[in-house]
Amino acid sequence: MRRATITGLGKYLPEKVMTNKDLEEIVDTSDDWIKARTGIEERRIAADDVTASDLGVKAAEEALEKAGLKADQLDLIIAATITPDMMFPATACLIQDRIGASKAAAFDLEAGCSGFVYAVSVASNFIESGMYDNVMVVGTEVLSKILNWEDRGTCILFGDGAGAAVLQATDKGGILASDLGSDGSGADTLYMPGGGSLKPASHQTVDNREHYLYMEGNQVFKFAVKTMGKASLKVLKKAGLNKDDVDLLVPHQANTRIIASSAKRLKLEPEQVFVNLNKYGNTSAASVPIALAEAEEKGLVKNGDTVVLVAFGAGLTWASAVLEW
Numbered sequence: 391m392r393r394a395t396i397t398g399l400g401k402y403l404p405e406k407v408m409t410n411k412d413l414e415e416i417v418d419t420s421d422d423w424i425k426a427r428t429g430i431e432e433r434r435i436a437a438d439d440v441t442a443s444d445l446g447v448k449a450a451e452e453a454l455e456k457a458g459l460k461a462d463q464l465d466l467i468i469a470a471t472i473t474p475d476m477m478f479p480a481t482a483c484l485i486q487d488r489i490g491a492s493k494a495a496a497f498d499l500e501a502g503c504s505g506f507v508y509a510v511s512v513a514s515n516f517i518e519s520g521m522y523d524n525v526m527v528v529g530t531e532v533l534s535k536i537l538n539w540e541d542r543g544t545c546i547l548f549g550d551g552a553g554a555a556v557l558q559a560t561d562k563g564g565i566l567a568s569d570l571g572s573d574g575s576g577a578d579t580l581y582m583p584g585g586g587s588l589k590p591a592s593h594q595t596v597d598n599r600e601h602y603l604y605m606e607g608n609q610v611f612k613f614a615v616k617t618m619g620k621a622s623l624k625v626l627k628k629a630g631l632n633k634d635d636v637d638l639l640v641p642h643q644a645n646t647r648i649i650a651s652s653a654k655r656l657k658l659e660p661e662q663v664f665v666n667l668n669k670y671g672n673t674s675a676a677s678v679p680i681a682l683a684e685a686e687e688k689g690l691v692k693n694g695d696t697v698v699l700v701a702f703g704a705g706l707t708w709a710s711a712v713l714e715w
């Protein structure tokens with residue numbers, strides 16, 4: 391059976407590190423509080439003139455190199471981001487031009503932090519159907535640009551970065567199943583009100599601080615705990631597998647307490663769950679591909695392993711995928 395598989399991964403993190411101690415200088419918070427409530431120790435922050443496409447290009451180029459593929463062999467680029475360079479055109483088109491993917495179609499996919507796993511599902515369906523052979527999925531974010539650095543409930547959580555995956559056809563293993571979901575009734579728990587057609591940018595939206603990310607942390611937390619384990623179990627069932635088959639869980643990196651609850655639901659040991667949010671914070675759509683790239687670099691995924699990707703995010707949305715590596 392023709393399936394899609396990941397043949398190359400790339401990641402890029404800006405050099406500048408912002409520690410919890412640095413945040414103590416900006417808002418009323420503490421290293422202890424942040425570590426205990428979230429697991430985050432530091433995050434990366436992009437320079438003022440760096441955009442989502444800048445980070446995405448670097449991750450995409452590394453993924454192409456690892457896959458041994460030339461940019462002009464790509465058929466499609468999907469960029470998952472909530473911090474596009476501009477409202478339009480799509481950040482995927484900017485990446486397409488800059489890496490020289492002259493034959494590729496390109497579009498953005500916006501599903502909050504679930505965006506990368508959503509895009510992997512879309513890409514794998516394009517490949518399974520036979521429409522495309524070589525697809526690049528990029529998750530890239532410069533969340534630092536939409537954070538209110540006076541709101542300690544949000545600014546301590548997020549970081550900047552990008553991750554990318556090349557997907558190609560295979561007749562062995564690959565992406566066995568994926569599952570997507572949404573609940574728009576929770577749209578007002580995680581959102582940016584300004585800049586769209588609801589509240590076009592104006593002096594008033596700027597004065598009202600509407601171009602920042604707003605979040606009801608508690609509501610999102612409860613949703614995440616409820617969803618992550620359920621979404622992982624559902625996709626395993628779709629693939630004809632169960633929780634005993636899982637070798638590695640690569641969850642969206644938002645909060646160690648959320649990750650621990652997913653691991654408990656799947657009865658996984660700590661070494662079966664990849665965690666790097668201590669170093670990068672929540673990089674939204676970039677978090678899963680960055681984690682997957684690091685897991686591979688560390689030799690934590692071997693041929694034949696069963697790997698589960700799972701994420702939740704603004705929308706509200708959730709997404710899961712199970713891969714035979």
Ligand code: ACO
Nearest residue numbers: 419420423502503542543546607608610611644645703704
């Ligand atoms: N430093 C110190 N104290 C703080 C901070 C901070 N940075 N932030 C909040 N507090 C205080 C609160 O004011 C509150 O004080 P009070 O009891 O006097 O009122 C107390 O700490 C507890 O606040 P809670 O909000 O109840 O803390 P909670 O344990 O829920 O942790 C957190 C907050 C970390 C935000 C948690 O709710 C969370 O992780 N939620 C999920 C967020 C998430 O993952 N969002 C990303 C979604 S992905 C996407 O699509 C972008």
